[in-house]
Amino acid sequence: MRILVDENIPLADEFFGELGEITRLPGRDIDAAAVRDQDLLVVRSITRVDAALLDGSRVRFVGTCTIGTDHVDLDYLHEAGIGFANAPGCNADSVVDYVLSSLLLLAEEDGFHLAGKTIGIVGVGNVGSRLAERLDDLDVECLLCDPPRAEAEGREDFLSLDALLERAEIVCLHTPLVTEGEHATRHLLDASRIEALAPGTVLINAGRGACVDNQALRVRLQRASDLRVVLDVWENEPGIDAALYDLVDIATPHIAGHSIDGKMRGTELVYQAAMRQFGLPARKKLGQLKPDPWLRKIVLTPWAPPLEALSLCTRACYDVRRDMLAFDRYRRRMGMATGFDAYRAEYPLRREFSTLRVELKQNKGGLRDALEGFGFKVKLSSK
Numbered sequence: 001m002r003i004l005v006d007e008n009i010p011l012a013d014e015f016f017g018e019l020g021e022i023t024r025l026p027g028r029d030i031d032a033a034a035v036r037d038q039d040l041l042v043v044r045s046i047t048r049v050d051a052a053l054l055d056g057s058r059v060r061f062v063g064t065c066t067i068g069t070d071h072v073d074l075d076y077l078h079e080a081g082i083g084f085a086n087a088p089g090c091n092a093d094s095v096v097d098y099v100l101s102s103l104l105l106l107a108e109e110d111g112f113h114l115a116g117k118t119i120g121i122v123g124v125g126n127v128g129s130r131l132a133e134r135l136d137d138l139d140v141e142c143l144l145c146d147p148p149r150a151e152a153e154g155r156e157d158f159l160s161l162d163a164l165l166e167r168a169e170i171v172c173l174h175t176p177l178v179t180e181g182e183h184a185t186r187h188l189l190d191a192s193r194i195e196a197l198a199p200g201t202v203l204i205n206a207g208r209g210a211c212v213d214n215q216a217l218r219v220r221l222q223r224a225s226d227l228r229v230v231l232d233v234w235e236n237e238p239g240i241d242a243a244l245y246d247l248v249d250i251a252t253p254h255i256a257g258h259s260i261d262g263k264m265r266g267t268e269l270v271y272q273a274a275m276r277q278f279g280l281p282a283r284k285k286l287g288q289l290k291p292d293p294w295l296r297k298i299v300l301t302p303w304a305p306p307l308e309a310l311s312l313c314t315r316a317c318y319d320v321r322r323d324m325l326a327f328d329r330y331r332r333r334m335g336m337a338t339g340f341d342a343y344r345a346e347y348p349l350r351r352e353f354s355t356l357r358v359e360l361k362q363n364k365g366g367l368r369d370a371l372e373g374f375g376f377k378v379k380l381s382s383k
């Protein structure tokens with residue numbers, strides 16, 4: 001069997017090696033000529049998978065090691081009888097780490113506490129629901145909006161988008177990009193909703209760029225810099241709006257989900273689906289292959305002030321400023337589009353909060369709940 005894999009997929013040899021010969025290419029170089037003689041194609045979100053790529057090829061199965069599927073023409077694959085799998089939830093915890101690291105940074109810069117804030121989560125799937133679970137320990141009020149789930153599950157506690165936007169001080173978007181139908185998400189935040197955001201609102205988009213009308217957001221920020229904006233995803237990646245880039249508070253190149261833990265989970269999920277497709281046993285397990293965490297444990301003495309301690313653990317594990325500053329360096333050196341892709345391709349190793357254990361000698365000021373809310377494994381020990 002011949003297998004073509006995006007070069008930014010970790011553990012591809014370990015998982016797929018037993019199936020046949022592996023070729024690796026940058027995701028944007030995967031074209032019709034490259035896939036023609038392949039049997040299995042494993043991609044990330046930057047490869048458009050459609051008839052133009054696959055017609056006339058031998059490919060029988062396509063896997064994307066991502067949550068999102070908006071780069072894949074699912075109808076075409078179905079009609080062509082080509083098997084398909086994505087990796088639901090694989091990097092959801094990584095996105096939640098990104099959101100919490102960003103919120104902590106803004107809270108420190110602006111001198112506010114997360115406790116007591118009202119946070120609106122739009123899109124309550126794997127990412128949104130895990131974010132809500134973690135925030136549960138932090139004494140924040142969570143407002144949830146997910147009309148497809150509200151309809152399917154009869155959830156009366158879910159709000160409409162406009163009701164959520166009216167009350168939330170922090171708005172987190174975790175919706176997929178859906179361009180058609182009753183629940184389309186393209187420009188879910190359109191010009192009128194962006195204009196109506198109350199001054200001081202924090203807006204975070206780590207779903208898909210086009211869920212927010214980027215031009216309208218730029219216009220609002222040019223008129224008044226009264227919002228705090230965190231954008232990990234953008235319209236027209238990698239050639240994003242440079243004027244908007246200059247106006248937002250935290251700008252990163254679609255790396256919220258790029259923890260090595262999330263990427264490896266994505267490879268495992270696609271491997272399992274491919275083995276099912278080919279009727280083979282999936283013997284490889286991520287547990288056998290995963291590298292050890294690089295930072296295992298932080299021990300906090302009774303003198304640790306709770307807020308500083310939370311900040312220290314978060315930054316030790318993942319500090320969003322690293323990605324902001326690095327992206328800025330890359331885009332200055334290479335230009336926006338090339339820098340955007342290059343930083344993602346060379347993305348430094350990042351572990352998830354759940355890989356770090358925090359040992360506490362004393363549980364002062366709700367520190368244990370805050371650390372657990374952020375996702376760290378906490379042990380209270382008097383020794």
Ligand SMILES: NC(=O)c1ccc[n+]([C@@H]2O[C@H](COP(=O)([O-])OP(=O)(O)OC[C@H]3O[C@@H](n4cnc5c(N)ncnc54)[C@H](O)[C@@H]3O)[C@@H](O)[C@H]2O)c1
Binds near residue numbers: 148177208256
């Ligand atoms: N920035 C990143 O690196 C990164 C990483 C992972 C995922 N993502 C994006 O985030 C999206 C969400 O990820 P997930 O794992 O939670 O996906 P998911 O499929 O588990 O959940 C998406 C949720 O959005 C809801 N939804 C759909 N249309 C909606 C609408 N109009 N309004 C409100 N909610 C709506 C769905 O009902 C679903 O519950 C993915 O589709 C992907 O596009 C981005």
Ligand SMILES: O=C(O)[C@H](O)[C@H](O)COP(=O)(O)O
Binds near residue numbers: 046066091254255258
């Ligand atoms: O949908 C996803 O899983 C994420 O957006 C993913 O992190 C995208 O990463 P990429 O495939 O673009 O490297």
